[in-house]
Amino acid sequence: MLKILKYSFFDLMRSSWSYVYFAFYLLLGIVLLFLNNDLSKAVITLMNVIIVLVPLIGTIFGVMYYYNSKEFTELLLAQPLKRSSIFLGQYLGVAISLSMSLILGLGLPFIAYGLFKSSAIWDFSLLLIVGVFLTFIFSALAFNIALSHENKIKGFGYAILMWLFLAIIYDGLFLMSLILFEDYPLDKVSLIGTMLNPIDLSRTLILLKLDISALLGYTGAVFKQFFGTSFGLIVSFLALTIWVGLPVLRIIFKSNKKDF
């Protein structure tokens, strides 16, 4: 598995897309910092970018890489190798190289700006951790979709739809159901609703650090208990880990059964 991981990783590192992705984040970081001159504000803007773009790019990259390397995969399948290690190796190669572009692309300008002396370092590292989690989650989901669909167009379509659903439509439905059932106590429901969507969960996690006064002020005791303590933080990270784990398990399961 490690060998395949290494191969996929270096393959992706050589591809121009990784550099484009890296350059994009580098540029974003530089522009935000040196046009803004306010580290905390830059972190907020970055959050908006990360919770929308990172999942999108993870999804597209995952699907694209799977379909592009299909011939190579079939070649590997002819060798005496475990199927799970082939697919997991490829998946990890994609996820790790994407995460690296993200961390380096955003980290370098921030370090150059003097992050280590600033109080925003915790906000920023949380941002990066969440970004990495999102990359892992969405490339795993993309691999799942690609594994289930032979047809490239269909696979891409479903992948984009999945992103659209989790990034936008889910929130719409969520909001509508909250308004529909506003006569009932909703704090627990809305907590669970947040847990069920990795993008919402990541957003809430970051917001806890940034807009906590608004969150604390406007919500009931349940929210305060959950968001105000490290218990909430641990549960949120646990949920994110489950969000990585489940799709990965399905990759293993699906790849073992799939007929190539």
Add this chain to the structure above:
Amino acid sequence: MKIQLSSLLLLISIYFTTAQTVTVCKAGCDYKSIQTAVDSSKSGNSILIKSGLYNEANIVIYKKSLHISGEEGTVIDTQNKGYGFSVEATDIVIKNLTIKNIKVSYTKEYAAILLFKSYDFAIENITVENAFFGFLIQKSKDGVIHNNTIAGQGKAEADSGNAIHLWHCKNVKITNNDVRRMRDGIYLEFGSNSYISNNYSNDNMRYGLHFMFSNDNIYEDNIFNANGAGVAVMFSKRIKMFRNVFKKNWGTASYGILLKEISDAELKHNIFEDNTIGINADGTNRILFTENTFSNNGYAVKVIGACYDNTYSKNNFLYNSFDLSYSGNLNSNTFENNYWSNYTGYDLDKNGFGDIPYRPVKLFSYLVNRTPESIVLLRSLFIDIIDFSEKVSPVFTPENLIDNKPLMTQVKW
């Protein structure tokens, strides 16, 4: 001339001979207890309480003008027996003392110093530890409360009192005090023409500063930190609030300032930072909010209703989750020439004002008012989209609530 001067000197010497100073200490002074010193002094005398611990409570000063002062290390421990000083006199000075362990009661308002119908008073450099009420001042006027420190231990609003409580008072200067962990930091009930400045009000359970039926007061340069609400101004007229700092008032019912039924007030050069709600305005009329800075609040300004003719101009609204929440009609309130950090317009003619108007009320703040739990969707992409569509064609938010000339740069003063 010479005669005048010598007669003046004569007068001064007479004054000083009558203004006798007596001393109080455990051994070797004129008196051993403060109460006996007070009882045997004549009006106009000074009492110096020397350093030491005095276990005395309910020291009564009745119709005698006395100047009482302590030394460094003069401590009066009331041992939870009641009041520290209970005073009804004119021209009274109490200073340089530490008073501690005031009795907690649910029926009587025990205080370190109680002044009743006292005129021309001064309370200075008093430290009150473990206070129930700090200074309770009733029906008095023309006084100074300066440089005191009052700290309580209350755990709930019901079993704690106010640090400085004025009831039916006039013309009182409250300056440079430090009040913390009480119910209200400073409370003016039916107080008028008072001046409150440079106080530090911290960790109080209810309000840092509280006005009830108190007109024509000024408070400036105070800091209100982490109170239930920074300042509550209720049922009062003509209050001037300048250069105060309100910060970290967090909670479900926490505000920087709570304005309730007040009119003709002026807020200028105040800073609101990290509050759940910066200003909560309910039934306010003819108030001028100008050159204030609101930064990183949940809501900068929340207008509940029954507000008429208020002017918000030249304020800085910086990075608040919501700049404004608004209920009801616009009611001739105006929002003009403010700087909004969320403003995305442009200034092509370079006159310093944005060319397109700014709408401070977002659809999402309307939704959160309706369903508070929807706050979990804060900063979601979907919310940004519906906010944008609401901005383009307002349906739910008041259509004419706009800042027609938003500033392009922050206001400086």
